[in-house]
Amino acid sequence: MDLFVCADCGAELSVPVERVALPPETHARGGHEPLPPLMEPGTYAVDPEPWRRPWRAWEELSAAETAAAGVYAPVYPVPLGPRNHLVLAPGDTRGTRLVPERCENHCLGIAAGAEPHLECVGCGRGVGFREDDCGLWQTVWYAPGAVVRRPLKVPAPAPPPPDRPSYDGFDGLARWQDLRLAAAAGAALARLLAASGGAPLTLPAGPVTALLGREPARLLPAGPPARRVGLAGPGLPGDGADITLVPADRRTGGPQSPRRTPVGPGPDGGRTPAVVPLPARLWARLALPVETSPMPPSGRPPAGVLRDDYPLPDHPGRLLGPDRHVLRRTLARLPEVREPWLRAVYDRL
Structure with a gap:
């Protein structure tokens, strides 16, 4: 487990969190609707890709420059910002305040702008971004260099078992x-x-x-x-x-x-x-x-036993x-x- 603190004053900026893999849906968009937090409570991930700004056109970059940005086929535009932003669930962060005038133009929530709009309460340093606009997962992004990881001598909890599929497979999910x-x-x-x-x-x-x-x-x-x-x-x-x-x-x-x-x-x-x-x-x-x-019974049925009292949809x-x-x-x-x-x-x- 890790704890994140401000790189300047050492104020705690998170609860104890466990590092997990970056979810594949991190950069997916959900249309004109609010989405839940990207990260599970008590976890964080590191995005190895360059942060959005500055942007460059694919044609302006050499093959070596695009490879350094981690892209190998045309994308528009190519992000060239700093790598290794930390992403957490907003509920797992502590000790920050929002500066609304630094937020990007937004619709139903907050979007990241050109400069950090989350400040450390202890010293006022810009440490990252909060996003929860429509179509965006609810996230807090801590900028690399603005926060410091403090390892804790606390074991991470055991990972949960895979969820059993619902009765109708992929259909009917939220x-x-x-x-x-x-x-x-x-x-x-x-x-x-x-x-x-x-x-x-x-x-x-x-x-x-x-x-x-x-x-x-x-x-x-x-x-x-x-x-x-x-x-x-x-x-x-x-x-x-x-x-x-x-x-x-x-x-x-x-x-x-x-x-x-x-x-x-x-x-x-x-x-x-x-x-x-x-x-x-x-x-x-x-x-x-x-x-x-x-509505399965409490607990789990024996291996190989399936409920047969609920009809599948045609x-x-x-x-x-x-x-x-x-x-x-x-x-x-x-x-x-x-x-x-x-x-x-x-x-x-």
Whole structure:
């Protein structure tokens, strides 16, 4: 666990928080509606990407400059600000005051401006930004250099188990839950396309194909040899699959089991990764048995036992799909997108 303090006066600016992986929905937008906090209570993450301002046009930068900014395919504009901003839930921050006149033009809430609009109460130093405008996750961003991390000799709590899927799968979730799952699916799909090496993919029937199958079928060539995609994780060995979808580690964002299976060469003769980590929330909805009642009994039923006293809907009201903005945004930040075949896929998106 860590505590954040002001770099100038040492005043405490947070409660004890645990570092976790940056959520894939961090840069997703939710339209004209308020969203809940991005981060779970008691956690924080570090965004390695450059902070927004200053901006530059893609054509004005060299390949070395865009790579230094962490982008490898055209994005407009390219952010060149400082890296490693800290993001926390607003309720986990302490000792700051808002300076409204420094906020960006906004609609129903607050948006970040050109200079920090959160000040340390102790000394008045600008330490970060608060955002909660419509379409934005509720966040506090502490600027790198303005705060100091103070490690605490307190163990982090055990991570929660993956949620069991709801009775109707992806349909019927709250709007903000849909946004989280769609963003996670978009980021996972970008990595799945990169892992394909340009070969067609064979996905397992059911939720995986329903959620992730459309874009590979449209963007990748048809016909053999295809690479088989499988689910792996607790209770699912994924044996024989060329590419496995595994639950991501909550703290690092990487695969919980960093096992890699040899994969054949792609069109450029290179080798592609065989493991695609999925956030636990998404992996659970693809891999775990579906609870068939919206009101399960207290506790958990025995392994393999499902409720059968609540009928499934005949047809889903709507289908959840990968967030295309997150898909394209993630692809642009994968070094593999410099390969001609994947750059062509990116351009088609």
